[in-house]
Amino acid sequence: MGTASGYSPVIESADGLRVVLGQDHPGFADPHYRRRRDQIASVSAGWKPGEAVPTVEYSDVEHDVWRTVAQELVVKHQKYGCRAYVEATEALDLPKDHVPQLAEVTARLEPLTGFRYLPVAGLAPLRAFYGSFAGHSFFSTQYLRHHSVPLYTPEPDIVHEVIGHANQLAHANFAAIYEQVGKAVARTVSPDALAFMSRVFWFTLEFGVVTERGEPKAYGAGILSSFGELEAFQQAEIRPMDFAEMGTTSYDITRYQPVLYSAPSFEALCDELQAFFATYDDTAYERLTGCAQAEKHARSTFAS
Numbered sequence: 197m198g199t200a201s202g203y204s205p206v207i208e209s210a211d212g213l214r215v216v217l218g219q220d221h222p223g224f225a226d227p228h229y230r231r232r233r234d235q236i237a238s239v240s241a242g243w244k245p246g247e248a249v250p251t252v253e254y255s256d257v258e259h260d261v262w263r264t265v266a267q268e269l270v271v272k273h274q275k276y277g278c279r280a281y282v283e284a285t286e287a288l289d290l291p292k293d294h295v296p297q298l299a300e301v302t303a304r305l306e307p308l309t310g311f312r313y314l315p316v317a318g319l320a321p322l323r324a325f326y327g328s329f330a331g332h333s334f335f336s337t338q339y340l341r342h343h344s345v346p347l348y349t350p351e352p353d354i355v356h357e358v359i360g361h362a363n364q365l366a367h368a369n370f371a372a373i374y375e376q377v378g379k380a381v382a383r384t385v386s387p388d389a390l391a392f393m394s395r396v397f398w399f400t401l402e403f404g405v406v407t408e409r410g411e412p413k414a415y416g417a418g419i420l421s422s423f424g425e426l427e428a429f430q431q432a433e434i435r436p437m438d439f440a441e442m443g444t445t446s447y448d449i450t451r452y453q454p455v456l457y458s459a460p461s462f463e464a465l466c467d468e469l470q471a472f473f474a475t476y477d478d479t480a481y482e483r484l485t486g487c488a489q490a491e492k493h494a495r496s497t498f499a500s
Contacts, residue, residue, distance in 0.1 A: 204216060204217055204218070204221070204233075204318065204319075204351050205318060205319065206237050206241070206317045206318035206319075212234065212238055213234055213237045213238045213241055213317060214234050214237075215230070215233040215234055215237050215318065217230060217233070218350070220350065220450075221342070221350060221351075222341070222342035222344050222345050222348070222349075222350075223341075223342035223344075226342065226344075229342055229343075232255075232339070233339055236252055236338050236339040237317040237318060237339070238317070239252055239315075239338065240315040240316055240317040240337065240338050241317035243314070243315045245314075248299070249297070249298045249299045249302070249313070249314060249315055250315060250338075251297055251299070252295075252297070252338050254294070254295045254340075257343050258295055258340045258343075259293075259294050259295055260343065260346075261295075261340050261341065261343050261346045261355075262292075262294065262295040262340065262354075262355065263292060263293055263294075264346040264347070265346055265347060265355050265359070265423070266290070266291075266292040266355075266359065267292055268347060268423055269359060269420070269421070269423065269426075270285075270292065272423065272426040272427075273285060273420060273426075276413060276414050276419075276420075276426045276429070276430075277413060277414055277415070277420055278405075278406050278408055278413040278414060278415045278462060279408060279413070279462070280367050280369065280370070280415065280462055281363060281364065281367065281414070281415050281420060283367065284363050284364065284365075284366040284367035284370070285363045285366070287308060287366050287367075288304050288305060288308065288362060288363055288366035289304065290304065290358065290359065290362065290363070295340065295354065296358065298313040298314070298315055298336055298338065299313075301313045301336075301358055301362050304366075305362055305365060305366055308366050308368075309332075309365055309366060309367070309368055309371035310332045310371070311332045311333070311334055311362075311365045311371055311374070312332060312333055312334070313333075313334050313336050313357075313358075313362065314328070314333050314334065314335050314336070315335070315336065315337075315338055316335040316336065316337060317337075318337065320335045322390055322391070322394055323381055323390060326377050326378060326380075326381045326390075326393070326394070326397070327378055327381040327382065328378060329374040329375055329377050329378030329381075330375060330378025330379045330381070330382065331378065332371075332375065334357075334361060334362070334365065334374075336354065336357035336358065336361075337352065337353060337354055337357055338354055339353055339354060340353050340354055340355065341353045341355065347423040347424065348423075348424060350449075350450055351449075355421055356417065356418070356421040356422075359420070359421045360416075360417030360418060360420050360421030361417045363417075363420070364401065364415070364417050364420075369462075369466045370401070370415075372466075372470065373401070373466065373469045373470055373473060374401070376469075376470060376473035376474045377393075377397060377401075377473050379473075379474070380393060380473045380474075380476040380477070381393075383476070383477040383478075384476065384477055384478060384481070385478055386478045386481065388481065389477070389478045389480075389481035389482075392443035392444070392481050392484070392485065393443070393473075393476055393481075395442055395443050395444070395445060395446075395447070396439055396442045396443045396472065398418075398442075398447060399442040399445070399447075399456070399457050400416065400437070400442070400457070400469060401415075401416060401417060401469075402416045402417055402418040402419075403416040403418045403419055403429075403447075403453050403456055404416040404437075404456070404457060404458070404459070404465070405419070405429065405434060405456050405457070405458045405459075406458060406459045406460075406461065406462055406465050407458055407459070407460050407461065408461075408462070411430075412429070412430055412434055412456075412458055414426065414429055415462075415465070418453075424452065425452055425453070428452045429452070429453070429456060432452070432453055432454055432455060432456045433454060433455045433456070434455075434456050434457070434458050435455060435456070435457050435458070436457065436458065436460075437457045437458065437459050437465075437468060438457065439472055439484055440484045440485070441457075442457055443481075443484060443485070444485060
């Protein structure tokens, strides 16, 4: 999990790892849920590279949350998802009756595109998260959202990480783009350049749309793992993809996205994203931010 803000940070205390939930989190006042989050974070944090991915013994309540969300989303995907994503979900064939272990996700995904799932307790640093894509790895949380609102979460959970991203990664074109993201990280030194790239990732692989048969269809994992976002995204202001604009635009993870960016076709989307990430580095960042500043200056001059 590397694209969200510092929501629900995991900290070390005298009693072990503790997940800090905000007061607006659905599980904030539930002591059992908070203990459960701490427990799962400890399981994930205990993993070391080269070891088997730890198993989480999910409760009936947690399996119920997964079942509810998975069954609702599969219907929405057929209506709102782009064709490539729908085909990938069918190929990956994730279970809908239980929360899959990360090892189970890997067993289904790796034969398709070579990607594997690894555990992380909470927010992974941007460089580590995106950089892992070059080695065909995806760091995923293992906890679930609060059972009181199964169709909503203010933070990425295993539903988002798996239903959103693993289904993406099951398609060869998307997997190739993720790999290019990882390689771009190795060429990017400046923290500002990395943050710029992260925002482009957000507005594409997290919240991107593509035009199919004259309609906007979702391919972003953030939209496709959210029941509410799937119902709302077509009402957003949808602009043509513009890397300079995307990389300099802020966003709020706690609300539906008011502005989205679309490619005219899936083929154009893949070509543009491949070209962007395959050539991205600090020099590209400087060029793109220079373009963005020039465009803002031109607009302000014209308006005056």
